[in-house]
Amino acid sequence: MCRHNPAHNPILCILPPYVLDGIANNGTQKQRAAALRTKSADNTFRAMRIAQQVPSSATQHAPVPLAELKPVRTIYHARNQQNLPGDVVRAEGGPEVAGDDAANEAYDGLGATFNFFADVFGRNSIDDAGMRLDATVHFGDDYNNAFWNSMQMVFGDGDGELFNRFTISLDIIGHELAHGVIEDEAGLQYLNQPGALNESLADVFGSMVRQYAGRESARDASWLIGDGLFTGNVNGVALRSMKDPGSAFDDPVIGKDPQPKHMDDYVNTFSDNGGVHINSGIPNHAFYRVATALGGHAWEKAGRIWYDAMCDPRVRPNTGFVRFARVTADIAGRRYGAGSTEQRAVYAGWDAVGIGLLASDL
Structure with a gap:
């Protein structure tokens, strides 16, 4: 089940709904099926309002000198199901996952995003208080999207016909994690x-x-x-x-x-x-x-x-x-x-x- 905190924004997906609409109207039977499954999952996640607080590190972490800011990453494997977070396949400092580009790209992308905000703006993770960075890969069946749900990143594998895996682009990972920073600072309404x-x-x-x-x-x-x-x-x-x-x-x-x-x-x-x-x-x-x-x-x-x-x-x-x-x-x-x-x-x-x-x- 996708967890969501009602005090925060709905899940924020990288793929615009109009792209999925186009596929649902014009794609092959397989492409349409994947697009409709993705839309159904996205709509369900947006409708969910489960009262579970996002883990906050604000009261758990003393101020950290900028030179010592380090990410704490965990990568999970959903086994093409929709249960979050999934099985741990790589933890902070662990070796690459053999034969799993998505897991390794997610790990590296979380690190690159953490380093950018730390090096450039002196920010200690998403909440500026050391929030751990979790990501789930291989989510769903041909899931054509990636999203931030106020607690973690989630990446689909794409359908292989129109979309590659959603970890393939670093700016997608940076975009989705940035939603967490925006949520923490400006809290902009998603409308x-x-x-x-x-x-x-x-x-x-x-x-x-x-x-x-x-x-x-x-x-x-x-x-x-x-x-x-x-x-x-x-x-x-x-x-x-x-x-x-x-x-x-x-x-x-x-x-x-x-x-x-x-x-x-x-x-x-x-x-x-x-x-x-x-x-x-x-x-x-x-x-x-x-x-x-x-x-x-x-x-x-x-x-x-x-x-x-x-x-x-x-x-x-x-x-x-x-x-x-x-x-x-x-x-x-x-x-x-x-x-x-x-x-x-x-x-x-x-x-x-x-x-x-x-x-x-x-």
Whole structure:
């Protein structure tokens, strides 16, 4: 049974529902069956409200010097069932699991995400208090998704026809764990603009996890989310493109990438929790514009501004794009100086996606 704490967000999945809808409508019988099983499982998990507290390390861990921050990872094997967490196959410091790429990719991805938040932001795991990092691989039967359920990561193997295993892309792992950080700091509602901002922040940090691991500059990075997830049967490069939202895929089975990159094309919809995976393209592109304008590594300036904004008390659960943009601009001015190159880049980045800011907005 999938455990869930009702005080937290519903499970947060990497694969948008509109992709599964496309497969259910246009795929082969096998592809449709896998998509429908995935949708059924996802809908069930979202509906569950089991009163079980997420283990908190806040009262169990004394402050740890930054140089001593270390992850505590455990990887479980679900044996293609839907019982969580499953059987332990690798614990912290243990050897690689022979012949199991998913288990080893999950272990390495959890470590890379922990190291990114620790090294760049001095953060001690998801809750900044040493929370252990658990992940289950080989979940379900051809399960086409990965999700964070407020307690752990869960990865499906994909159907092998349209999707590879969901541990294959480091930015997916970073994205899902970042949902935990967002939940802990901003608590953004998973609906409409706050939900799209939630998804965007997860993409921002997921992309930076990958860039940090590869020491990529902002201008050299691909800015793709889910690169490698599609098999060769899909006409697409990734689930999303922060560089050019709307261009990630155009396939007769899964459909066309619906993301806008400008407020003129904002999608008003009741599906996808009010378009959380769709309209996230707008703040995604704003961050891309800021990071590439500033150059260097995305996490050094743009990432710091976005992280500080996420942690700012002015960002409340119902925060939309404009309020978040105002906070980033204010933080850029406070950190780097009013009228600085950094603050001007933030103004320009938001303006490029149709969110113009004035000094009086701050």
